[in-house]
Amino acid sequence: MSVNPWWQQAAAELNDEARNLAWQHQNQLTKPPGALGRLEVLATELAAMSGQSRPELHHPHCIVFAADHGVVAQGVSAFPQAVTVEMLKNFVAGGAAISVLAGQNDFQLSVVNCGTAQPCDALQGVVHQPVAAGTADFSQQPAMTAAQAQAALTIGAGQLDLLHQAGCDLFMAGEMGIGNTSAASAMAALLLDLDVAGLTGPGTGVQGEALDHKTQVLSASVTRAQGSYNQPLDALIEVGGFEIGAIAGAYIRAAQLGIPVLVDGFITTSAALLAVHLNPSVRDWLLFSHGSAEPGHLLLLAALQAQPLINLDMRLGEGSGAGVALSLIRQALALHNNMATFAQAGVSGAED
Ligand SMILES: O=C(O)c1ccc[n+]([C@@H]2O[C@H](COP(=O)([O-])O)[C@@H](O)[C@H]2O)c1
Numbered sequence: 001m002s003v004n005p006w007w008q009q010a011a012a013e014l015n016d017e018a019r020n021l022a023w024q025h026q027n028q029l030t031k032p033p034g035a036l037g038r039l040e041v042l043a044t045e046l047a048a049m050s051g052q053s054r055p056e057l058h059h060p061h062c063i064v065f066a067a068d069h070g071v072v073a074q075g076v077s078a079f080p081q082a083v084t085v086e087m088l089k090n091f092v093a094g095g096a097a098i099s100v101l102a103g104q105n106d107f108q109l110s111v112v113n114c115g116t117a118q119p120c121d122a123l124q125g126v127v128h129q130p131v132a133a134g135t136a137d138f139s140q141q142p143a144m145t146a147a148q149a150q151a152a153l154t155i156g157a158g159q160l161d162l163l164h165q166a167g168c169d170l171f172m173a174g175e176m177g178i179g180n181t182s183a184a185s186a187m188a189a190l191l192l193d194l195d196v197a198g199l200t201g202p203g204t205g206v207q208g209e210a211l212d213h214k215t216q217v218l219s220a221s222v223t224r225a226q227g228s229y230n231q232p233l234d235a236l237i238e239v240g241g242f243e244i245g246a247i248a249g250a251y252i253r254a255a256q257l258g259i260p261v262l263v264d265g266f267i268t269t270s271a272a273l274l275a276v277h278l279n280p281s282v283r284d285w286l287l288f289s290h291g292s293a294e295p296g297h298l299l300l301l302a303a304l305q306a307q308p309l310i311n312l313d314m315r316l317g318e319g320s321g322a323g324v325a326l327s328l329i330r331q332a333l334a335l336h337n338n339m340a341t342f343a344q345a346g347v348s349g350a351e352d
């Protein structure tokens with residue numbers, strides 16, 4: 001008898017009774033029903049996830065997963081690989097966008113190194129769980145072995161087990177990895193059986209001939225990988241990244257533990273796509289924060305039937321779009337929990 005791997009075990013069930021009670025409550029609040037639009041939907045979705053008709057948010061947490069990518073040897077990024085580790089220092093020093101947002105929007109931030117080319121084990125404040133010193137150049141060979149792919153998924157799941165023990169009630173993943181838009185585009189092309197050209201964009205700022213070159217490298221890489229593609233995990237093995245695998249594992253375990261997930265931008269959505277292809281029940285637990293300026297994001301969101309909360313033309317990563325959108329979730333819950341009902345305020349309801 002074959003036992004399913006942990007990542008295929010079902011996600012927690014949503015609570016329909018809490019969702020129904022939340023809708024009933026919304027319809028008693030002093031506004032025409034539906035007038036708060038998607039803020040109402042958000043509050044009721046969080047009711048279904050938390051099992052509370054009046055959901056509250058106390059411990060949101062963002063983990064930035066970082067790793068390096070061998071495919072940068074092909075000249076597919078506008079920035080040098082050294083930036084990955086340099087930004088790890090910036091995250092813990094407080095100077096990165098996500099560090100500022102964590103302070104401003106009141107969420108916990110931690111940083112996990114899943115494998116960089118330059119060792120940085122001495123860097124305080126970073127959790128070091130390297131799978132290897134970056135992936136192999138996937139234009140030439142698989143990015144990682146099957147064992148490395150499973151290790152990456154397990155790193156993310158292990159982090160979510162820790163967050164669960166600490167009482168986390170909303171999980172956001174961020175990522176940092178020079179070259180990771182290439183991995184995200186190629187993975188999505190394999191998972192969705194789409195032409196990678198339509199999923200390829202500037203990333204950190206690749207333009208003109210350099211963007212044509214990036215597209216050619218990715219087209220050849222996807223063609224190489226298609227020969228070995230049999231199941232979703234092969235997308236991670238063939239053209240993925242360690243941080244992307246860790247994020248997919250984190251999303252899966254969050255769903256299994258019943259922790260709502262707020263997905264960030266292009267790369268994290270490619271991890272969400274992998275997670276949902278590995279385990280479709282994960283989809284129930286995913287909320288989508290923003291539409292990235294990376295053009296392929298639209299296709300990924302469409303494949304996941306996802307409508308992001310905001311569109312600010314951001315394309316930073318790090319979890320920054322989720323960190324900004326978190327304030328909308330807080331406002332949706334504040335309205336849901338604190339508005340007066342028609343009866344309380346003595347306001348007349350709709351005419352029959
Ligand atoms: O999240 C996004 O939507 C996003 C879009 C474009 C770029 N990024 C960030 O930029 C880096 C990858 O870009 P690149 O050009 O090196 O592949 C990586 O560190 C990501 O966090 C992130």
Ligand SMILES: Cc1cc2nc[nH]c2cc1C
Binds near residue numbers: 317318
């Ligand atoms: C400076 C810099 C910061 C980033 N944060 C996420 N990806 C990034 C890429 C660069 C280049």
